[in-house]
Amino acid sequence: MICRVPQVFLGPRGYAAIALLLLPCAALQGGEPLFPNADFETGALDGWKQIGDAFQFQPTKGDNSRARGRESSGHDGEYWIGGFEKYGGRGGRPGDVFTDDATGRLVSPEFTIKKRYITFLVGGGNRPGETGVRLVCDGAERTLATGADSETLLPCSCDVSEFQGKRARLVVFDEARGSWGHVNVDSFCAADEPLPDSMGAFALAEGIPTEAGPNCSYNQPLRPQFHFTACQGWLNDPNGMVYDGEKYHLFFQHNPLAPVWGNMTWGHATSPDMIHWTQQAHALLPYRVDRRAGTIFSGTAVVDFNNSLGVQRGDQKTLCAFFTFAAAPKFYQAMAYSTDGGATWTYWNEGRAVVENQGFDDGERDPKVFWHEPSRRWVIALWVQQHPGRVRFFTSEDLVHWQHASDLMRDWAFECMDVVFLPVDGQGPAKAVIYDASFDYEVGTFDGREFHAQHGPYRAGGGNFYAAQTFNQNRDGRAVQISWMRGGPNAAELYGVPFNQQMSFPCELTLRTVGDEVRLCAWPIAEIESLVEESIVREDETLSDGDNLLAGMEPLDLVDLNVSFDPGAAKRVVFEFSGALLTYDADSRRLVQRSVDEQGGPVEVVVFEDLRPRDGLIELRLLVDRLSVETFAFGGERFFAAYYSPQRGDGSQTIHAEGGEARVKRLEISRLRSAWAGRNAASSAPSGAHDGPR
Ligand code: FRU
Numbered sequence: 186m187i188c189r190v191p192q193v194f195l196g197p198r199g200y201a202a203i204a205l206l207l208l209p210c211a212a213l214q215g216g217e218p219l220f221p222n223a224d225f226e227t228g229a230l231d232g233w234k235q236i237g238d239a240f241q242f243q244p245t246k247g248d249n250s251r252a253r254g255r256e257s258s259g260h261d262g263e264y265w266i267g268g269f270e271k272y273g274g275r276g277g278r279p280g281d282v283f284t285d286d287a288t289g290r291l292v293s294p295e296f297t298i299k300k301r302y303i304t305f306l307v308g309g310g311n312r313p314g315e316t317g318v319r320l321v322c323d324g325a326e327r328t329l330a331t332g333a334d335s336e337t338l339l340p341c342s343c344d345v346s347e348f349q350g351k352r353a354r355l356v357v358f359d360e361a362r363g364s365w366g367h368v369n370v371d372s373f374c375a376a377d378e379p380l381p382d383s384m385g386a387f388a389l390a391e392g393i394p395t396e397a398g399p400n401c402s403y404n405q406p407l408r409p410q411f412h413f414t415a416c417q418g419w420l421n422d423p424n425g426m427v428y429d430g431e432k433y434h435l436f437f438q439h440n441p442l443a444p445v446w447g448n449m450t451w452g453h454a455t456s457p458d459m460i461h462w463t464q465q466a467h468a469l470l471p472y473r474v475d476r477r478a479g480t481i482f483s484g485t486a487v488v489d490f491n492n493s494l495g496v497q498r499g500d501q502k503t504l505c506a507f508f509t510f511a512a513a514p515k516f517y518q519a520m521a522y523s524t525d526g527g528a529t530w531t532y533w534n535e536g537r538a539v540v541e542n543q544g545f546d547d548g549e550r551d552p553k554v555f556w557h558e559p560s561r562r563w564v565i566a567l568w569v570q571q572h573p574g575r576v577r578f579f580t581s582e583d584l585v586h587w588q589h590a591s592d593l594m595r596d597w598a599f600e601c602m603d604v605v606f607l608p609v610d611g612q613g614p615a616k617a618v619i620y621d622a623s624f625d626y627e628v629g630t631f632d633g634r635e636f637h638a639q640h641g642p643y644r645a646g647g648g649n650f651y652a653a654q655t656f657n658q659n660r661d662g663r664a665v666q667i668s669w670m671r672g673g674p675n676a677a678e679l680y681g682v683p684f685n686q687q688m689s690f691p692c693e694l695t696l697r698t699v700g701d702e703v704r705l706c707a708w709p710i711a712e713i714e715s716l717v718e719e720s721i722v723r724e725d726e727t728l729s730d731g732d733n734l735l736a737g738m739e740p741l742d743l744v745d746l747n748v749s750f751d752p753g754a755a756k757r758v759v760f761e762f763s764g765a766l767l768t769y770d771a772d773s774r775r776l777v778q779r780s781v782d783e784q785g786g787p788v789e790v791v792v793f794e795d796l797r798p799r800d801g802l803i804e805l806r807l808l809v810d811r812l813s814v815e816t817f818a819f820g821g822e823r824f825f826a827a828y829y830s831p832q833r834g835d836g837s838q839t840i841h842a843e844g845g846e847a848r849v850k851r852l853e854i855s856r857l858r859s860a861w862a863g864r865n866a867a868s869s870a871p872s873g874a875h876d877g878p879r
């Protein structure tokens with residue numbers, strides 16, 4: 186018996202693709218219903234025998250997976266079986282969910298196999314033998330299909346000619362618990378022809394418009410004004426950060442459909458200066474190849490400056506984006522390229538692997554690709570295993586064929602590796618720095634194949650920084666890093682904004698000798714100057730107990746504040762403005778911040794432990810935006826990011842000492858303008874065309 190599931194998943198072409206999907210599937214393909222209510226359109230399980238409790242809320246009505254922010258169901262007609270859905274149109278709400286833990290079966294009425302094919306739609310868990318559809322005929326049982334770890338129903342055509350004329354039943358089974366422990370089905374038909382391969386071609390991407398978001402506005406009062414956020418929906422890791430000779434590209438893990446993680450695509454934004462961004466059409470969308478449907482996880486992009494790939498058109502250098510194809514049962518690394526400066530993308534070899542799964546972890550991911558000039562090779566650093574931690578290096582001359590070069594065994598290493606080259610104290614040959622998502626790092630040398638450690642491991646940063654990446658091939662050699670500010674409350678839910686999560690402010694990374702160690706430092710890029718509207722400087726001020734250095738100052742909003750102070754006899758030095766509150770406690774030598782937990786509740790976070798004056802002074806820099814504070818100490822030797830709740834605090838604006846006198850040597854407060862100024866009118870990003878897998 187041959188079951189065919191379409192192999193071709195054409196890339197989306199905006200809304201045209203969606204129209205195609207809305208056509209009813211099976212019924213229009215010349216098939217006829219296998220038996221009454223084979224499409225569940227009675228709105229009940231008439232004719233089906235229900236065993237166990239997995240299907241007690243079935244059939245479900247309408248596009249429920251879409252209603253809860255997941256991929257579209259792609260169902261036929263009105264009703265279908267969606268094992269995780271709870272809404273059947275009889276109470277409750279679209280998008281209500283059931284559980285993955287229920288098990289059971291649906292057994293069809295008996296029917297005669299009259300045609301060569303049984304066709305149907307199937308989705309849900311990719312759990313062969315545990316979730317799916319089987320045929321029971323002549324005392325034999327044949328499994329016909331399982332899902333693809335997607336709620337989207339995809340067409341399946343099974344050649345049952347060997348059973349023609351016989352009586353049979355279908356069994357829709359769900360014996361699986363836990364993640365993806367459910368099955369979705371619809372429209373069982375008898376047909377002379379298999380469903381065409383193109384059916385369901387856009388299923389996984391249905392409902393994901395390529396446009397970034399028409400009428401995108403950044404002027405909501407609680408929208409960050411100099412930190413990147415998606416027009417709408419969820420974002421996490423920065424991806425594919427690269428300077429292409431004219432502009433900076435920031436791709437990002439993006440759910441364009443909802444303000445929660447899911448439907449991973451690469452969103453796309455461009456900028457002349459890493460500060461003023463324009464969101465473009467989404468670059469990489471979920472696709473399907475070789476019967477596997479997957480979403481697009483993190484990775485990096487390079488400018489193929491020497492045409493290694495060989496697809497360059499004219500003078501325009503090719504951009505190559507390496508990403509993780511997150512498809513069950515095992516992820517692999519794939520590549521897409523753009524010959525038009527990032528406007529349209531083509532999946533290399535239809536999105537098949539350029540680096541196969543290495544057999545260590547089903548979720549091997551996040552390829553970091555860079556050019557290593559001394560060995561004149563491209564290099565990938567890929568996280569492949571957590572216990573024991575393993576980062577695998579590969580090299581290539583053509584960006585397509587990758588040879589295994591070495592394995593770095595490090596228990597600290599977990600996802601989103603990055604490798605940067607930096608001189609120590611601005612002098613001498615560059616050292617290699619390798620770090621992971623949580624910013625654990627080592628400093629050493631890289632010979633083109635292998636990393637040799639010299640310092641570390643250490644952890645840089647702190648607080649909400651996660652999955653940071655540096656721009657590849659930056660124009661002036663600076664290593665400029667942006668990270669996802671992971672966590673904080675769901676801004677969409679709590680503040681009613683159309684997005685959730687933000688990026689950190691771009692910082693230049695440097696290596697500095699600190700005592701006997703070589704440490705990674707981060708400092709906001711100098712381009713922040715372009716946002717400064719006004720700077721107020723105060724020097725040599727004594728803060729007596731209770732004095733407020735900001736007394737009488739116009740309310741502050743977006744702020745870049747630099748201060749050096751001697752805590753002197755004070756017990757505490759307090760900084761409060763724009764809703765953010767930080768306190769230096771002289772006894773514990775801690776800097777703490779009033780922050781907000783993921784539920785929106787108040788929480789105090791320790792920004793820096795053991796923050797001691799040097800030559801009598803503590804040096805701090807604070808970047809305060811509408812939802813977040815980034816704090817830097819001693820020129821970036823220590824840095825920390827945290828959210829705060831703009832809804833807490835009483836609007837106080839103060840810098841004061843408590844319990845004794847402190848001295849402010851220098852205070853510089855820069856009021857910043859919005860990086861979105863001028864774009865707050867409804868601005869729609871250009872729509873991009875996407876080429877399907879080739
Ligand atoms: C890190 C991460 C990556 C993965 C991506 C998925 O935040 O888990 O490892 O590629 O997010 O969105």
